[in-house]
Amino acid sequence: MIWLTWRQHRLQLLYGAVVLVILTVFLLSTGFGISAAFRSSGLAQCLSVPGRDCGAANDLFMGGGARYSGLWFTIPLFLIVPAMVGVFWGAPLVAREVEQGTHRLAWTQGVGRIRWAGTKVAALAAAALVGTASLAWILSWWSRPFVAASDNRFSPGVFDLRGIVPIAYALFALATGVAAGTLIRRTVPAMAATLGFYAAVRLGVELWLRPHLASPSTVSYPFFGTNPRSGLGDWVLSTKTLDGAGHLLGNGKVLDLNVLGSRCPGLPLPTESLPNKDALQACIRQLGLHVQSTYQPGSRYWTFQGIESAIFIALAVALVGLSLWWIRNRIA
Amino acid sequence: MTSALIATGVGKRYRRLWALRDCNIDIPDGRVVALVGPNGAGKTTLLHLAAGLLSPTVGTMRVLGRTPGRDVGLLADIGFVAQDVPLYRSFSVGDMLEFGRRTNSRWDHDLASTRIERARIDLDQRVGSLSGGQRAQVGLTLALAKRPRLLLLDEPLASLDPLARREFLQSLMGEVAEGELTVVLSSHLITDLERVCDHLIVLSASRTQVAGDIDGLLASHRIVVGPRREGAEVRGVGSVVQESHTDRQSTLLVRTDGPILDPAWAEQEIGLEELVLAYLGHPDATALPQPKLATAEAEVSP
């Protein structure tokens, strides 16, 4: 059966391997340069000391005109790799057989259709696992300087490409493809459905579920102070400016002079002139103005990777189960 | 004698359309069965039910004493060649044999290679470039090398030229002569199958119309010619399948239930094709064995 999987899907596996090699060559050929620039810009050294302002070094590494800053934008391209596994490996697995009638040959052999489908899915899943794991591993290395510079491992397009989640995405995409092919029974519509369903679930998890995987922590600090958690790789979900009584004065770390003017009578209205700096500081102190951040601590990174992987693997298992049930009971 | 295939009240419905209904069949072991009927009569559905590709909507299906579909082990004993002989087009013939070897625990590789060699097919040739006759031979080889006890062939001759038909039937009958093998061949033409089959099932409009050993069917059917009959019974005539009248004479195709002794009636033997066509032309007429035995067996079995 492994032989059959290889014989039937060797072209797809070959194309997958070619894509993997091309991406690896690209990542290796640029990765060393990125690491070197990260060091030579002084950013690497600057970031190793917590609390230091690394703006200048950051500009040197990531700012406009920096040699490798453009490569940062190639990152989202890698997001489609798991989806391709579903579209090109998963969707045709059953659909093409049914389209060509060969399922009537395959499913009347001694192994039976459940073992036939199970072995093929398992073999392709193993290939997808190896492929995406190696890609994720190289990408993690390649993107480390960018991630350090932006101090964010959680945001879309970064979290999704590193660690273990890409493997789970690929398995989920494969299972989606198999299920779509099984239910729709035609290859091309199944490919389109796979892409649509995969993108919808990924976006849903990314935008609505991921921030709530654990209840966020909160930190408050004076308006003119610095965030005590900077440099810890936190995922900041929201930042608010509040007064001493806890009333919201603005989203983000902002000063609304209209609001301040109405609360501190001594402060001139902004239409007349810029307020006097001392008066402004006095007003801020009087109101007890402070900043409050809700965030997921950077230490939860691997917890989040684990939870999200588990979600997608559970979905993949459910979809494979559905496909096998459908193959057994609904198709002939 | 045991039965290779028993269908008891089997029906298969797709949404609101019945593809097969009230199917009662009992095929004894070792027969070569012609499954005949017009296109759309349910032949393919019946074969798919027997091969376990479909499950019946109603009724029970027993193949070699087991339930197809639910019993995966049964697949080892069934050789099935679907209509149009589906094969993997990108595979070489050798790959197809390897496919058979890898997907069956019982696989006679010698038989397979000998058959391919005898059919003068190159193992390196791509399946996609085979002729219809060669495809049919490769499909049959895959089914036979499993060493099945029941061979199901759906319209195996439909796409073959006369020479390929002959070669296909020669090699098929050679295998039947070798050992204990029950074969069911479907076709919409009986002429192809007349000499190779010894059991006949006629399906028409998704029902079984005729079922029985061909010798028995031919022995019990006669064309009788006599004086114009006005509804009077003729002794020995069980049922009239087809009748035509002139003002003096009646010509009847009848199923007999005893010797026709009335000297006014001259009887004539009938060929298989004539018999099948007569039944297909008169869908209300049936020639079925009493289904008692099959029913009793099905009730006893779990």
Place this chain on the structure above:
Amino acid sequence: MIEFRLSPRSGVATYLQLVHQVRHAVRLGILHPGDQLPTVKEVVGSLAINPNTVLKAYRELERDGLVEGRPGVGTFVRDSVHGPPPGNHAALRRSLERWLRNAFEAGLDAEDARALFETSLQNSREEGVA
């Protein structure tokens, strides 16, 4: 060894055609006592007919005492074949030819002669049975 042929339009049952051909071959001396008939597999492989048809023909020949089946070996023409000795055969043929000449002189054509022969054959068979 003989090779069977089937005539597609004869209307005679396939197994009977085989029976006739063996009888004919034995009568004409093509098959001798001890000769083996083609195996079922050989017949089936060349004529594309049901093996049971061949078995049925061979059983019929066995019942006639013309051949005997040896399990696991094959079917053989029996040593003591019943039938008219060849000399008698030739004499009968001569008298039939004489009869035919008389018939043609009396104005019968081949068709009439055959019909007459068939009818007589039928009658004498029925008398034999009765």
